[in-house]
Amino acid sequence: MSLSYIFREVLRPFYLLVGIFLVSISPMFTSVTGLQWPGLSAIREVVEKILRPGSLIYTNPTSGVERDLFPIIFKPFWSSMSVMGIALIVSLASALLLSILLKFASGKLYKGIISIASVFRTIPDIVYVLVSQMVLVWVYIQTGVKFAKFTGTGTEEALLVPGLVLSILPFIYFLKTILAMMKEEEGEPYVDLATSKGLHKLRVICVHMLRNMLVRLAYQSKFIISLMISNLLIVEYLFNNFGMTVFLLNYTQPPVFFVTAILFFLPIYVCLKVIEWVLYLTTQQEVSL
Numbered sequence: 001m002s003l004s005y006i007f008r009e010v011l012r013p014f015y016l017l018v019g020i021f022l023v024s025i026s027p028m029f030t031s032v033t034g035l036q037w038p039g040l041s042a043i044r045e046v047v048e049k050i051l052r053p054g055s056l057i058y059t060n061p062t063s064g065v066e067r068d069l070f071p072i073i074f075k076p077f078w079s080s081m082s083v084m085g086i087a088l089i090v091s092l093a094s095a096l097l098l099s100i101l102l103k104f105a106s107g108k109l110y111k112g113i114i115s116i117a118s119v120f121r122t123i124p125d126i127v128y129v130l131v132s133q134m135v136l137v138w139v140y141i142q143t144g145v146k147f148a149k150f151t152g153t154g155t156e157e158a159l160l161v162p163g164l165v166l167s168i169l170p171f172i173y174f175l176k177t178i179l180a181m182m183k184e185e186e187g188e189p190y191v192d193l194a195t196s197k198g199l200h201k202l203r204v205i206c207v208h209m210l211r212n213m214l215v216r217l218a219y220q221s222k223f224i225i226s227l228m229i230s231n232l233l234i235v236e237y238l239f240n241n242f243g244m245t246v247f248l249l250n251y252t253q254p255p256v257f258f259v260t261a262i263l264f265f266l267p268i269y270v271c272l273k274v275i276e277w278v279l280y281l282t283t284q285q286e287v288s289l
Contacts, residue, residue, distance in 0.1 A: 009273075016269060017262070021050075024258040049255035058256045069256055073247070077263055079159065080243040083235065084228055086163025087170060094167075095174030099182060100205055114176070121172045128165045129238045136161065162239045166231060170224050174217075181216060185209045218275050225268060 025046055028038040049056060056069040102110050182205070185191060194204045229245075236243035244264040248257060 013269070016265065020261045020265070021258055024254040024261065027252055028254060046254045046258075050258050053255075053259045056255055056259060058251045058253060061250060069259065073260060073263060076242050076244045076247045079241055080232060080236070080245065080264065081267070082159045083163045083166060083241070083243065084225075084232065086159065087166035087228055088224070090164060091167035091170035091174055095171050095178055096210070098175060099178040100202070102179065103182065103201070103205060114179070117172045117175055121169065126234050126238065128168050129162075129235055132161055132165050133238075158239050158241060162235045162241060165239075166228060166235050169231065170228060173220075173224065173227070177217065177220060178213060181213045182209060185212060215279060218279055221275050222272060225272070229268075 025038075025043060028042060028046075029035060054070055057066050058069050059066050098113070102113060105113075186209075190208060191204060194208055195201075232243065233245040233249065235241075236246045237249075244260065248260055248264070251257065251260070
């Protein structure tokens, strides 16, 4: 591992902190009359509050009620991470399963599924959210059975349905990517060797091909996570979930925004770093996600 790689990795968290801080204080540079200079004292006051996160207070923009940021902030944090976790697990697992099944399907069915996936990929997430809510409401009216919460109310959050809706676009991306990788792997010598030994096609896919594909698929993790974050705001807002993206949108006081953003993005950054290290230990190649 080169020194330049280590130096670059040490600086990245610093760039992340600086970037989030600049976004946090950006509202201070604007007013109703245009751009303004808030002064060094105002910026220093923000920094001092950030250094004492336990004493931070956020103000509800509607009611004007003030509350301590901690421990309330952990509620939207848990909500957002749960929804994203459900979406990631469901999208990857279902894409892997369907990809394996399609390898044993007829050519017409294979092409039909790919065509449907391409159409679904062009539909905005907001449509999936609205349709899923209408379907659940219709089922509840018709049967009186509530399969899952389809909107957040009070202290309760809807997690399963938002997670499933958020998983749709990652699922389509995973499906098309995995199928393309399978086609490439089929031309590799180790596949011919395994087939010549009489190994079943399912075993070749699950044991040999899948291992190589998961390593290559991990390189796409940054794009997948960014795709999920960009759609998370829509999902949380329309499902009335009190998540991190809604919190960041509603409570923009610079110190509160900075601490909340760090709490949200730091675990994601650490997750990507863990994936990088796993890829490095697996491939012995420097990876930058």
